[in-house]
Amino acid sequence: MISDEAYKELEEAVGVDNVSRHPAVLDSYAFQPFENHESMPWCPRPVAVALPSTTQEVSEVIKACNRHNLKHKAFSTGWGLWCGPTTDDVVQIDLRRMNRIVEIDEKNMFAVIEPYVCGAQLQAEAMKVGLNTHIIGAGPNCSPLASATSMHGVGHDSIYMSYSARNVLGLEWVMPTGEVTRLGAPGSGKGWFCGDGPGPSLRGTMRGYTGALGGMGVFTRVALKLYNWPGPPEIESTGTVVDVMSEVPDCLRIFGCFFPDKDRLADAYYDIGEAEIGYNCLKVATPAFMMILAPHLFKKLKGTENLRRLLGGTLGQMFLIILAGISREDLDHQVDVLKAIVDEHLGFVLDAKNIPTLGSNLAMNFIRATMPALVFRIGGSFSTALGRNDSLDTQLAWGEAIAEIKRGYAKKEMIIDDMGDNPYFVPYENNTWAHCEVVYPYDHRSEKHLAGSSAINMDFIINAIESCMEPMFGVVPSARKVLSPLTSNFNRWQRKLSEALDPDQTSDKGFYTDEAEFDFTNVPPERVERLQKLVEDLTWTELGPPE
Amino acid sequence: MSLEDYRRDIEGCSRCSSCKWVPYNQIKSWRFSKNCPSIYRHNFHTYSGSGRMVIGLSLMEGRAELDETVAEMIFRCQLCGACDSACKTYRDDIDISEVLLELRSYCVESGELLVEHMAVIDSLKREGNSLGELKTARGDWARGLDVKDVNSETCDVLFHAGCRYSYDPDARETVRGDIQLLRSAGLDIGVAGVEEACCGGRAYELGYRGEASNYADDVLNRVKSSGAGTLVTACSDCYSHFQYIYPKIGKELPVEVLHVSQVMDRLIDNGRLDFKHELPLSVTYHDPCHLGRKGEPFTGVWTGDKLDRPMSLKRSGRKGIYDAPRNLLYAMPGVELVEMERIREYAWCCGAGGGVLEAFPDFSASTTVERIEEALATGAEALVTACPWCLRVFKDAVDQTSADLEVYDLADLALISAGVAQPASV
Amino acid sequence: MQTKSTDPKVFRRAVGPENVSTEESELEHFRTAGLSSRGEPAAVVRPQGTAQLREVILLARETATNLVFTSSAPPRFRGDTVPAGEGIIVDLSGMDRILRIDRRNKVAYIEPGVTFNNLIERADEAGLKVLMPLLPRKSKSVLACFLEREPIIIPKYHWDMTDPLLCTEMVFGSGDLFRTGTAGSPGGIDRQLKAGLAHKNPLGPGATDFLRIVQGSQGTLAGVTWATIKLEAKPTVHKIYFACDDRLERLVAFTYRALRPRLGDEWLILGARSLATIIAESPGSIDELARRQAPWTLVYGVSGYRYYPEERLAVQENELARIAQAVGVRPVPEVPSCPAKKMEEILAGPSPYPYYKTVPRGAFADVAFLTTLDKAGAMVEVMSTACDAHGYPPSELGIYIQPIQQGRTAHVEFTVYYDPADEADRARACELVEAASWELDEAGAFFSRPYGSLSRIAFRNCPDSVEALRKVKQVMDPDNVLNRGKLCFGEEVV
Structure with missing residues (x-):
């Protein structure tokens, strides 16, 4: 409950039309089914929802919360359990009204945006001036600001456009106290061209490998790097996703590259990186393509063992790569290089130019990262085993290990059999490091699948620890509690910083520093023991990890 | 069907917010990237397709109670279907539009009624139209036309004018012209005149299903008695209701149902209609929701798990009438079509639908202005549509905002180009 | 906590007597550098590994001693290794092993004492290239160089400000050990290497990025004991x-x-x-x-x-x-x-000994800052005007403009050369640098890594950041034992 007095202050902060405590409104915010592995799709209901339109209003909302001992939790586009409150005394700040592209600096290749600008919007505007923006794999519906400041940030353009966290050039931040600060050059009033300094970089308190997920104030503006776009101001296209047909710009070539085995595929990745070619690159198991494009057909065919072998095996080691050239000569060179590399590693290329409809479909879908949303088609939901980004080899190994775990659960029908390892594997920054997460579809409306998803997640955590990885899903309080002592005690330090910058702990810390016990209900005893043994063996002492 | 029948649809929502945006591959600018007038205006997630579905879940689970405020949240929506269509770009197992209709019915059955909607229903009951006009004046629009009266004669083609065309003085000439044009092309046409009544679709959308059913029966009987093989309507609303709601409630019409733009398109195709008069005009075309995404025919009921529903039964909005109106514009000499960014199944609504025009005129008007601004951004001289409801609100908005934009009914341009009407009005 | 005199012998407990020196010949290198004010180093302590460094820091906390890190051999020019008042120099230059070069993943594991020449040679053997700043001095620590966000000369490889630094092991001012990036993942390094990690991810662990916090901190928050750095393939x-x-x-x-x-x-x-x-x-x-x-x-x-x-x-x-x-x-x-x-x-390669900037007049002072390339010309104008005003011929000004972050940002570096033996010349250089810095600040220069008195200019612009940074300092170095008084952590700033 929120007191009348507190509510009135929220109204004064954002206007009466932009705050609500009606149960039906609150429930529309308490509904957070994605990555919610509980049987019902709710998170704790906020006590009020406020919709600020300016940084000043955000500040006033937070100050009002602080005066009344209420916590606050902000989101941008609001997709995922982590966007909702984790306790019962939270004011939800919906940043939807802060939706402006403040500036696109064409020359210096950056954009300053507010939280509710989505990836598709920013890309559409950037392309008009020959630039492009990194769009995360979750899709163009997501907020680039939220990704860069608060979440993860991988996308299939990462080969050319990096990782969201590394694209920040400046930040406006309403601290948990309600004070407004700017990081980097904008903090000194010098422009939005550098997010670090003077001296130590407070960007390091903003986020690390993951973000604070709303647990450390509210980010109201960010300057993000934009990247060169050699194509037209708009990719002409008809249709929407599955049927989209685009005019493939002359500056692009699209190839599927298939290899006889994982090692050769990995070698090719490394060589492509050193050749510094590629604009967009994604390794996806071929069954996944069929699954998202034709789910009914997929269901009919997945019992066919030969097909499983063909798609998951023979054609399984493949990636799709888009080359972008600034001239015909440049593009031709990249094509020559790609073909030579694939050839050297005994692979073959499928040139989308020879299958015009395929190329026409993939161009827009990949450049705008639109296809991942289709993963919902097979089961209504999906979850993912998020590994810890590092070398390409590590990530490919993670993909294999997780695929093996998945197969067991699929066989027991505790998740949906997707007939392949279904990794979302993307290389970063000229293939110098990489990301791999392994997607598994399930139906969150099925009790059996829910039980499966909580059990499989435990196996992922165990495997991550065995593979020396801090999994990205360590944002869950129970995982954090287990992982922190094995991982530089990071949460101890995170919490100290949190307490220093948020002395009254007014931001909702559920997905940032809170810890909780695991629910082992659906986990076999031997797995629980394995986890406990790993924790015992790998817990840091004051001299570091046991070597 | 009831709200409970859609529980699985609701629980299937991942809250990805795709229901709020133009399909991402078709987002062409920051400015015109949103698709839902309701959340665009009211901002709380509650006002989106997803948010309203959650209201349904909350009500079913007893977490929230239906009250006047909740009812208003439910009714502040044009039922334009953009959310449904956008969601189905990516999903197969959620029918948002159905949930929205069930919510309205739930409100009406629970006694949470809007006064303005009750007035509409009263008008329907008393006068057979949704506009509060006299039933006796229903057939005035056709007075003096050389056209059959289906109350006493049979015909091949029954022409249904609809409430707005029958009564709105700015629209009447259009349907008169339609009749002239179709007759000149050799069609054997009849009208019901004063006996024509509302199709009932508006009642269905407002949640008054009993009334809707009664009017459907009325139309069904008239169609049968007319001996017609084809029902043609100029009204997009009526078209959608004939094609979708009627079969859904078991009142499928036993004839081919066509919008007048489809008929003209066919006539051009088979050489019975020729656009020969030059119309030097750059236009942009507004897809009426009820002709476009909501004009997609009823595809049948699937009672199993919607994850397994055949694609042929998935109503995505993509099989609406988009090409026929454009074909007409392409065929008109001198007319240049410049598309807006939001077209076809992801078109922005005119603002008039779902009872919003009657109950929340400010909200309706702001939605209309948004479309006017989009039309102006194309640089076109005129905004053309194929629905009298859209036409009405566009004309009013242009008058009120003094926007430098002409507004035309597609049929009016066709009539001029075909030489049936004088170009003076253009 | 106030500075107090500490008996350097205390640190023998941590590093052994052979690694504590109070020889004036060594201390003199830390009394002054460039135009910095004078410090009072009491001893040079040389930890031989992480455990010893940790002990040194814990002892410093016990004895309220100011510790100043150095990893490079002299000459030094910026003053960050000169204690503000008294202090013990913690010299990590002896930790100079190249622990590993991973050709496939193009990464080097280095200790703080590794210099560019050593690394270039080893990288070259593996067919790799070190990402060089412009002519670092021969004795410069690679790790220290990149901890200070020194720009590299190949902008396309400068994706972000932390580049080419990747993962690190560090000891906070609290004495606590921490590993950043994927080095902070579960398991020790050997185990991680066996699992295939190449320590290429500089972020985290968790939702905090201590590498980024420590970078640019001039040893005020933590000491770094090893790091991985990014290398690139040698061109054909x-x-x-x-x-x-x-x-x-x-x-x-x-x-x-x-x-x-x-x-x-x-x-x-x-x-x-x-x-x-x-x-x-x-x-x-x-x-x-x-x-x-x-x-x-x-x-x-x-x-x-x-x-x-x-x-x-x-x-x-x-x-x-x-x-x-x-x-x-x-x-x-x-x-x-x-x-x-x-x-x-x-x-x-690195600069010939001792340093190319000392060649013209024997000494120099830099004014370095960040801006965007389109503003570089205006900055040059400001600096030239300041030179004129101080009787320093603009034609004798050193100017170096380095695009970084793939061209989104420009590092601009003005060098004023002077004769250290000529007091008037030194004073003029000192006044010019001071005055020009203020004027450049007014014109939009962003002093992202301010040394010495430049901190006053840099931090006055961002009081909010100063407040936050001081809180961070309190967390990581609760007794203020690391390089006391530097950056915004002294009383004179803000």
């Missing part, structure tokens, strides 16, 4: 070009258009004096050489790699030639007294 073919112009704007226009699609490798703009200083064979030839150069010279490299190297080289050359023509710039293979080959060699 490589060429250097010059573009000379009397108008900086043209070279800036060329740079914008070239770097946007990441053309070119090395990419830097030098004023005539800086260029002459770099290429001169002897101090006496600098003036003459500077006169013969165009006012502005852009130096850029192009490369071909393993596959179709000549083809790639040709593509790059052609694209750049096309852009050059469009903006009215003419690429040439040499400038007076410096053919491309010579420049290629210069850029590939």
Whole structure:
């Protein structure tokens, strides 16, 4: 409950039309089914929802919360359990009204945006001036600001456009106290061209490998790097996703590259990186393509063992790569290089130019990262085993290990059999490091699948620890509690910083520093023991990890 | 069907917010990237397709109670279907539009009624139209036309004018012209005149299903008695209701149902209609929701798990009438079509639908202005549509905002180009 | 906590008596540097590993001793290794092992004492290239260099400000050990390597990035005991070009258009004096050489790699030639007294001993800051005006403009040369640097890594950040034992 007095202050902060405590409104915010592995799709209901339109209003909302001992939790586009409150005394700040592209600096290749600008919007505007923006794999519906400041940030353009966290050039931040600060050059009033300094970089308190997920104030503006776009101001296209047909710009070539085995595929990745070619690159198991494009057909065919072998095996080691050239000569060179590399590693290329409809479909879908949303088609939901980004080899190994775990659960029908390892594997920054997460579809409306998803997640955590990885899903309080002592005690330090910058702990810390016990209900005893043994063996002492 | 029948649809929502945006591959600018007038205006997630579905879940689970405020949240929506269509770009197992209709019915059955909607229903009951006009004046629009009266004669083609065309003085000439044009092309046409009544679709959308059913029966009987093989309507609303709601409630019409733009398109195709008069005009075309995404025919009921529903039964909005109106514009000499960014199944609504025009005129008007601004951004001289409801609100908005934009009914341009009407009005 | 005198012998407990020195010959290197104020180093302590460093820090906390880290051998110029008042120097230069070079993943594991020459040699053996700053001094610690966010000369490899630094092990001022990036993942390093990690991810662990916090902190928050740094593949073919112009704007226009699609490798703009200083064979030839150069010279490299190297080289050359023509710039293979080959060699290694910037007059002072390339010209104007006002000939000013973050940001570095033996000359340089810094600040210069008195200018602009940074300092160095008084952690700032 929120007191009348507190509510009135929220109204004064954002206007009466932009705050609500009606149960039906609150429930529309308490509904957070994605990555919610509980049987019902709710998170704790906020006590009020406020919709600020300016940084000043955000500040006033937070100050009002602080005066009344209420916590606050902000989101941008609001997709995922982590966007909702984790306790019962939270004011939800919906940043939807802060939706402006403040500036696109064409020359210096950056954009300053507010939280509710989505990836598709920013890309559409950037392309008009020959630039492009990194769009995360979750899709163009997501907020680039939220990704860069608060979440993860991988996308299939990462080969050319990096990782969201590394694209920040400046930040406006309403601290948990309600004070407004700017990081980097904008903090000194010098422009939005550098997010670090003077001296130590407070960007390091903003986020690390993951973000604070709303647990450390509210980010109201960010300057993000934009990247060169050699194509037209708009990719002409008809249709929407599955049927989209685009005019493939002359500056692009699209190839599927298939290899006889994982090692050769990995070698090719490394060589492509050193050749510094590629604009967009994604390794996806071929069954996944069929699954998202034709789910009914997929269901009919997945019992066919030969097909499983063909798609998951023979054609399984493949990636799709888009080359972008600034001239015909440049593009031709990249094509020559790609073909030579694939050839050297005994692979073959499928040139989308020879299958015009395929190329026409993939161009827009990949450049705008639109296809991942289709993963919902097979089961209504999906979850993912998020590994810890590092070398390409590590990530490919993670993909294999997780695929093996998945197969067991699929066989027991505790998740949906997707007939392949279904990794979302993307290389970063000229293939110098990489990301791999392994997607598994399930139906969150099925009790059996829910039980499966909580059990499989435990196996992922165990495997991550065995593979020396801090999994990205360590944002869950129970995982954090287990992982922190094995991982530089990071949460101890995170919490100290949190307490220093948020002395009254007014931001909702559920997905940032809170810890909780695991629910082992659906986990076999031997797995629980394995986890406990790993924790015992790998817990840091004051001299570091046991070597 | 009831709200409970859609529980699985609701629980299937991942809250990805795709229901709020133009399909991402078709987002062409920051400015015109949103698709839902309701959340665009009211901002709380509650006002989106997803948010309203959650209201349904909350009500079913007893977490929230239906009250006047909740009812208003439910009714502040044009039922334009953009959310449904956008969601189905990516999903197969959620029918948002159905949930929205069930919510309205739930409100009406629970006694949470809007006064303005009750007035509409009263008008329907008393006068057979949704506009509060006299039933006796229903057939005035056709007075003096050389056209059959289906109350006493049979015909091949029954022409249904609809409430707005029958009564709105700015629209009447259009349907008169339609009749002239179709007759000149050799069609054997009849009208019901004063006996024509509302199709009932508006009642269905407002949640008054009993009334809707009664009017459907009325139309069904008239169609049968007319001996017609084809029902043609100029009204997009009526078209959608004939094609979708009627079969859904078991009142499928036993004839081919066509919008007048489809008929003209066919006539051009088979050489019975020729656009020969030059119309030097750059236009942009507004897809009426009820002709476009909501004009997609009823595809049948699937009672199993919607994850397994055949694609042929998935109503995505993509099989609406988009090409026929454009074909007409392409065929008109001198007319240049410049598309807006939001077209076809992801078109922005005119603002008039779902009872919003009657109950929340400010909200309706702001939605209309948004479309006017989009039309102006194309640089076109005129905004053309194929629905009298859209036409009405566009004309009013242009008058009120003094926007430098002409507004035309597609049929009016066709009539001029075909030489049936004088170009003076253009 | 107040500074107090500490008996250096205390630290023998941590590192052994042989690793504690109070010899004046050693201490004198830490009394002053460049234009810095004078410090009072009491001893030099040399930990031999992480555990010893930790002990040193814990002892410092017990005894409220100020610790100042150094990893490079002298000469030193910036003053960050000169204690503010009394202090113990913690010299990590003896920890100088290159622990591992991973060819496949292009990464080196290095301790703080590793210098560029050592690393270049080892990397070269593996077919890899070290990402170089412009002519670091020979004795400069690679790790320290990148901890200070020194810009590298190949902008396309500078994706983010932490580059090329990746993972680190550090000991906070609290004495706690921490590992950043994937080095902080579960398990020790050996176990991690066996699992295939290559320590390429600099972020985290968790939702905090301590590497980023510690970078630029001048040893005020933590000591770093080893790190991984990014290397790149050596090109198969490589060429250097010059573009000379009397108008900086043209070279800036060329740079914008070239770097946007990441053309070119090395990419830097030098004023005539800086260029002459770099290429001169002897101090006496600098003036003459500077006169013969165009006012502005852009130096850029192009490369071909393993596959179709000549083809790639040709593509790059052609694209750049096309852009050059469009903006009215003419690429040439040499400038007076410096053919491309010579420049290629210069850029590939560290500066000759002791340091190229000391060659003209014996000493120098830098004014370095960040801006955007389009504002670099205006900054040059401001600096030239300040030079005029202080009687320092602008033509003798060193100017170096380095695009970073793939061209989105520009590191601008002005160098004022002076004779350290000439008190008036030194005073003039001191006054010029001080005055120009204020004026450049007014003009929009962002002093992202302020040394010495520049901190006053840099931090007055961002009181909010100062408040936050002090809270961070309190967390990581609760007893304020690390490089007390530096940056915004002294009382004089803000």
